[in-house]
Amino acid sequence: SxxxxxxxxxxxxxxxxxxxxxxxxxxxxxxxxxxxxxxxxxxxxxxxxxxxxxxxxxxxxxxxxxxxxxxxxxxxxxxxxxxxxxxxxxxxxxxxxxxxxxxxxxxxxxxxxxxxxxxxxxxxxxxxxxxxxxxxxxxxxxxxxxxxxxxxxxxxxxxxxPGLAQLLYQAQLDVFLTALSGVAHAAALAQAAGVPPTRFVPEALATLASTPAMIDDGTAPGTEFETGEHPGHLSTATMMGATAAHILGASEELGVDTGLPRAILSHYERALAAGHGRDNWSAIFEVIKARTPAV
Ligand code: NDP
Missing domain, CATH: 3.40.50.720 (NAD(P)-binding Rossmann-like Domain)
Incomplete structure (x- = not known):
């Protein structure tokens, strides 16, 4: 035509x-x-x-x-x-x-x-x-x-x-911008400890590349968020929360901005307070999600 x-x-x-x-x-x-x-x-x-x-x-x-x-x-x-x-x-x-x-x-x-x-x-x-x-x-x-x-x-x-297109666009950029801030924060930690970003960032990229496996076990990614069931014992909310506290502590020790690690730690602290300590890390979803989700 x-x-x-x-x-x-x-x-x-x-x-x-x-x-x-x-x-x-x-x-x-x-x-x-x-x-x-x-x-x-x-x-x-x-x-x-x-x-x-x-x-x-x-x-x-x-x-x-x-x-x-x-x-x-x-x-x-x-x-x-x-x-x-x-x-x-x-x-x-x-x-x-x-x-x-x-x-x-x-x-x-x-x-x-x-x-x-x-x-x-x-x-x-x-x-x-x-x-x-x-x-x-x-x-x-x-x-x-x-x-x-x-x-x-x-x-x-x-x-x-009409609101859906921009909502999903922003949800995607939420993933993207948060990952970029994570890399920038991690590079700042390394630099403050004397490790040059040019040495550290390639290793951070390898971590980014392995992150999907934490979210996708090969079945149906997102299932745990949808069902509210968070099975798994390899990366529990308790263990990940302790790690988040260590990242905050390291940031404080090195004088690196603490906004991002504080926000992440709060997800785990609230998940633990809600009784999700033995659940998979994905249980942080339960304290992040809207109280009255549309679906
Ligand atoms: P720019 O900011 O470079 O271009 C914006 C355009 O909007 C220009 O033509 C500008 O006109 C015009 N504009 C802004 N305000 C007014 C106004 N008050 N009245 C009239 N014209 C106005 O944006 P991009 O091209 O980078 O992006 C456009 C959209 O696409 C944005 O919403 C952005 O979020 C989105 N987007 C961008 C991506 C990217 O990688 N850049 C990727 C995906 C989406 P003028 O030339 O006169 O300033």
Missing amino acids: TPTPVTLVGLGPMGQAMVRTLLAAGHPVTVWNRTPSRADALVAEGAVLAATPAAAVAASDLVVLSLTDYAAMYDVLGPAVAALRGRTVVNLSSDTPGTTRAAARWVAERGATLVTGGVMTPAPGVGTADAYVYYSGPEAAFREHEATLALLGAPRYLGED
């Missing part, structure tokens, strides 16, 4: 990579950016720069946003609401689930449909086989544009709740 027109608003590193991917697939692409010069190279490559956000929205049924946050969406689309009716807006910007739900209502009240997304790759990964993108919101609108969106990364549709 003929590649359909796409409008892309927001030409940071992500938006630029998306425009190039769409152009390469033969889509006519209209762009708009608050700082117009960021469109220069893309125009040379075949994109059309719209003079205003309203003109950009008018140019295509599919309007993709790649902005810093959802506040920027209101700044851009606010003056363009007259052009919004009937459009499908796919917002791939980051924000909280509640903010994205409110935005879905705002867009719907203006006669358009909002599909929310969370892109699980940095800019160089856009359009590669490794990239995937969480989507949520009205399924019919998502399906209508799925083939085009699939060019950016493999789509993973989560459901009608």
Whole structure:
């Protein structure tokens, strides 16, 4: 089928990579950016720069946003609401689930449909086989544009709740950022003790690589969190809690920041207080989870 027109608003590193991917697939692409010069190279490559956000929205049924946050969406689309009716807006910007739900209502009240997304790759990964993108919101609108969106990364549709895409994006970055802080903290401990980070960090990478085995025993990862059963005696909450206390103690002895080890120790202390001492480390989930989870 003929590649359909796409409008892309927001030409940071992500938006630029998306425009190039769409152009390469033969889509006519209209762009708009608050700082117009960021469109220069893309125009040379075949994109059309719209003079205003309203003109950009008018140019295509599919309007993709790649902005810093959802506040920027209101700044851009606010003056363009007259052009919004009937459009499908796919917002791939980051924000909280509640903010994205409110935005879905705002867009719907203006006669358009909002599909929310969370892109699980940095800019160089856009359009590669490794990239995937969480989507949520009205399924019919998502399906209508799925083939085009699939060019950016493999789509993973989560459901009608517009808050889900950013929630799962943030859950993934929760894993990612926590691991990065862990490596930085560990390197600081090593350095404070006279071991250069260039010597220690390669060993930390080996630990990161072996971490999945702690979580995935080859059956169904996540089962213990779902069932609340935490069998296992090799890494009990008691043993891991003692270790967490030693990491905090080492941090104090060496003058390294204690925020992260304190937070981790508190998970184990509260799990022990709740009677999970003989359970697997995974019992910390019981003191971390929401009191009234949705599932
Ligand atoms: P940038 O911060 O580089 O780009 C942000 C874009 O938003 C720019 O085009 C900027 O315009 C525009 N913008 C910001 N505020 C406003 C405003 N008030 N009004 C109009 N335009 C505004 O972001 P990235 O390209 O890196 O990322 C875009 C989104 O993708 C973010 O939500 C980010 O969290 C997410 N993301 C980023 C990844 C990455 O690796 N970079 C990976 C996955 C997701 P201007 O050029 O004028 O400043």
